[in-house]
Amino acid sequence: MGTSKKRLIARFAVDRGDRFEILTRFENEAIQSERIDREKAKAASLMPRYPAAVWFERKIMDDFGIRFEGAFDTRPLLHHERWPEAIHPMRRDFDRDMVLEEAPFRSYRYAVVGGEGVFEVAVGPIHAGIIEPGHFHFSQAGEEMLHQEVRHFYKYRGIEKSCEGKSLTQAAPIVARISGNESVAAQIALARIAERASDTQTPTPQRARQALLLELERIIHHWTDLGFIPNDAGFAAALAYASARAEEARRLMAALTGHRFGFDAIFSGTEDWDKATINAWIERNFEAIEWFESWITDIPSLWDRMDTTGILKRAEALRYGCVGVMARASGLERDVRMNDPFYTERGFAAALEESGDVAARFKIRIAEIKASLELMRRFAEEAEAEPYRIAEPRDGAYDAFVESSLGELYLYVELEAGKITRLFFRDPSFVNWQALPTLMPGNIIADFPLINKSCDLSYAGNDL
Amino acid sequence: MFRYWQRRFKTGVLTENPQLDERLSDLRKRLKKGIAKHFAGSLAIRMVDSGSCNACEAECNALSNPYYDLERLGVHFVASPRHADVMLLSGVLTMNMLPHVLDAWEQIPEPKWCITLGDCPMLDSPIERTFAVKGPAGEHLPVAYHIPGCPPSPEAILEGLVGFLETMEN
Numbered sequence: 165m166g167t168s169k170k171r172l173i174a175r176f177a178v179d180r181g182d183r184f185e186i187l188t189r190f191e192n193e194a195i196q197s198e199r200i201d202r203e204k205a206k207a208a209s210l211m212p213r214y215p216a217a218v219w220f221e222r223k224i225m226d227d228f229g230i231r232f233e234g235a236f237d238t239r240p241l242l243h244h245e246r247w248p249e250a251i252h253p254m255r256r257d258f259d260r261d262m263v264l265e266e267a268p269f270r271s272y273r274y275a276v277v278g279g280e281g282v283f284e285v286a287v288g289p290i291h292a293g294i295i296e297p298g299h300f301h302f303s304q305a306g307e308e309m310l311h312q313e314v315r316h317f318y319k320y321r322g323i324e325k326s327c328e329g330k331s332l333t334q335a336a337p338i339v340a341r342i343s344g345n346e347s348v349a350a351q352i353a354l355a356r357i358a359e360r361a362s363d364t365q366t367p368t369p370q371r372a373r374q375a376l377l378l379e380l381e382r383i384i385h386h387w388t389d390l391g392f393i394p395n396d397a398g399f400a401a402a403l404a405y406a407s408a409r410a411e412e413a414r415r416l417m418a419a420l421t422g423h424r425f426g427f428d429a430i431f432s433g434t435e436d437w438d439k440a441t442i443n444a445w446i447e448r449n450f451e452a453i454e455w456f457e458s459w460i461t462d463i464p465s466l467w468d469r470m471d472t473t474g475i476l477k478r479a480e481a482l483r484y485g486c487v488g489v490m491a492r493a494s495g496l497e498r499d500v501r502m503n504d505p506f507y508t509e510r511g512f513a514a515a516l517e518e519s520g521d522v523a524a525r526f527k528i529r530i531a532e533i534k535a536s537l538e539l540m541r542r543f544a545e546e547a548e549a550e551p552y553r554i555a556e557p558r559d560g561a562y563d564a565f566v567e568s569s570l571g572e573l574y575l576y577v578e579l580e581a582g583k584i585t586r587l588f589f590r591d592p593s594f595v596n597w598q599a600l601p602t603l604m605p606g607n608i609i610a611d612f613p614l615i616n617k618s619c620d621l622s623y624a625g626n627d628l
Numbered sequence: 629m630f631r632y633w634q635r636r637f638k639t640g641v642l643t644e645n646p647q648l649d650e651r652l653s654d655l656r657k658r659l660k661k662g663i664a665k666h667f668a669g670s671l672a673i674r675m676v677d678s679g680s681c682n683a684c685e686a687e688c689n690a691l692s693n694p695y696y697d698l699e700r701l702g703v704h705f706v707a708s709p710r711h712a713d714v715m716l717l718s719g720v721l722t723m724n725m726l727p728h729v730l731d732a733w734e735q736i737p738e739p740k741w742c743i744t745l746g747d748c749p750m751l752d753s754p755i756e757r758t759f760a761v762k763g764p765a766g767e768h769l770p771v772a773y774h775i776p777g778c779p780p781s782p783e784a785i786l787e788g789l790v791g792f793l794e795t796m797e798n
Contacts, residue, residue, distance in 0.1 A: 242724075244723075246723070246727065247723070253760070258759075260758070262759055264723060264760075266723075289728050290732055292707035292708075293705075293707070294675045294685050294689050294705055295685060296677050296680075296682055297677055297678075297728070317724060318679070318724045318725050318728070319677070319679040319680070319719070319722055319724070319725065320679075320722055320723070320724055321720055321722055321758065321760055322759055322761065325758055325759070326756040326758050338754050338755065338756070341681045341683075341753065341778075342681060344680075344682040344684075345683075345686070347681075388686070388689075401629075404694055407689075407690070407692070408693055410690075410693070414690070424781060425683050425686075425779070427683075427778065455635065459631050459632060622682065623682070624680065627679075
């Protein structure tokens with residue numbers, strides 16, 4: 165594939181007043197900084213070497229008005245057809261009270277395949293089911309998908325900007341609501357940053373509390389998917405079973421945090437935990453996942469649909485720097501928890517599959533529910549119900565990684581006089597969405613919902 | 629599948645909130661004429677997310693799990709706005725979603741109602757009104773009923789939908 169072996173984690177800009185700075189984070193390296201002249205507002209593109217740089221750089225173009233030399237894709241990303249031109253909201257001098265008026269419609273040029281008999285299918289932003297909005301643009305040869313473009317940011321709420329000028333404590337409720345599926349993970353990322361900024365270490369009982377809630381969040385998400393993936397292949401019985409287990413897990417979350425999604429749970433709540441309830445739930449869930457696995461493994465018509473469908477090749481996963489379930493189902497051992505002694509000392513090992521298809525992602529989710537239950541057993545012994553309190557932070561730049569239910573979540577925060585001057589949030593989905601089109605060729609469009617659900621990426625976390 | 633049915637019979641019925649059945653059957657009697665006229669016996673909902681965190685959607689999906697079993701009440705989610713009586717709107721109405729939300733609303737045949745779901749459409753949630761946000765929903769749509777919460781629990785949504793139907797009495 166001719167690309168570098170380094171993994172691109174994030175690339176984003178910061179306004180320094182008299183200049184811009186582009187920060188790039190590669191795996192196992194310190195953040196690289198490029199100084200960008202404010203007037204020229206030009207940088208060299210990484211797109212040709214790192215395909216995941218495409219969205220990072222297009223986002224910087226919209227946010228800051230910086231152009232990239234050598235970029236092969238310069239279409240707006242966040243700013244859709246009706247955005248006024250030359251609006252760059254992440255610049256410091258952007259008037260935050262400005263009410264944007266709709267500008268005349270400028271059409272978006274989709275990347276499509278041409279040729280005789282090739283036609284386009286446009287799906288979304290509003291989809292048929294109860295799901296988040298996003299647009300998928302297919303180039304079809306009959307039933308077969310030749311190409312797909314993923315177009316997102318319909319849910320773009322301006323979250324990064326709205327966190328600026330706030331203290332970490334003030335920003336916490338917003339961060340908790342970036343993506344409902346990963347609320348606990350995002351809050352823990354913020355807690356890690358608060359910890360670093362105040363030179364403190366979270367005591368083990370509190371850390372165990374956070375980690376327990378994070379695994380519970382993962383279990384909820386995986387059970388939901390274990391129902392919806394077969395349902396998208398027409399096997400509704402699995403949804404009836406798995407959705408009931410997801411509901412029971414949500415109720416445990418509500419019992420432990422006072423909220424079914426654990427919103428604000430990392431920083432609030434003091435109720436004592438009833439360890440007997442937690443342990444009884446863990447054992448019931450163990451029995452449930454084992455029964456589910458033995459039952460569903462025996463449904464050949466379902467595996468007919470899942471085996472060899474929507475393959476993410478290992479080489480593509482590497483090229484895009486995929487994370488989370490998608491990476492692990494394609495033979496990449498990538499999990500933030502693997503590099504954290506807090507987890508490895510408690511016997512954690514990442515789940516791994518090689519085939520990269522829907523079936524592999526399905527199996528990873530089953531394996532990870534079991535692994536998360538094992539971890540919850542350990543954490544339940546050590547955890548105390550005391551929430552994390554944010555101490556007085558020092559000014560500076562801090563970042564943190566957390567393995568959310570979707571994969572590696574990256575958060576970067578700069579603080580000045582105790583207030584956030586820049587918050588950058590990279591959802592695991594932001595890189596994984598970009599790799600999604602590589603799963604389509606060779607598959608029929610009727611399998612798209614199944615493939616998409618097996619990845620189950622976030623729109624809200626991606627769009628911000 | 630034998631194993632499945634074995635487990636199914638062992639598990640029994642998980643569905644809760646039987647009081648809603650009673651309230652609804654009572655309501656059905658009272659609203660017989662109105663429901664027949666407005667909804668042909670059942671309420672069809674088109675859920676539209678205009679920029680939420682996905683928690684409201686997750687709770688709507690939870691309504692179909694065995695614990696809540698929404699459809700037994702004659703309420704169901706539909707794929708096309710043209711099949712809908714009600715638009716259930718979540719999210720803060722982003723600049724990028726507003727035209728599509730209005731499109732969907734236009735496609736719903738009269739008579740129609742817009743119910744807002746969760747604190748976001750009212751801009752009551754921690755998600756702020758920024759340059760990218762066009763909420764509150766009331767500035768763009770005739771909101772007939774509001775179900776608060778961040779997110780509203782499945783019970784709260786059920787209560788809200790029954791509460792909405794009760795407003796039809798007047």
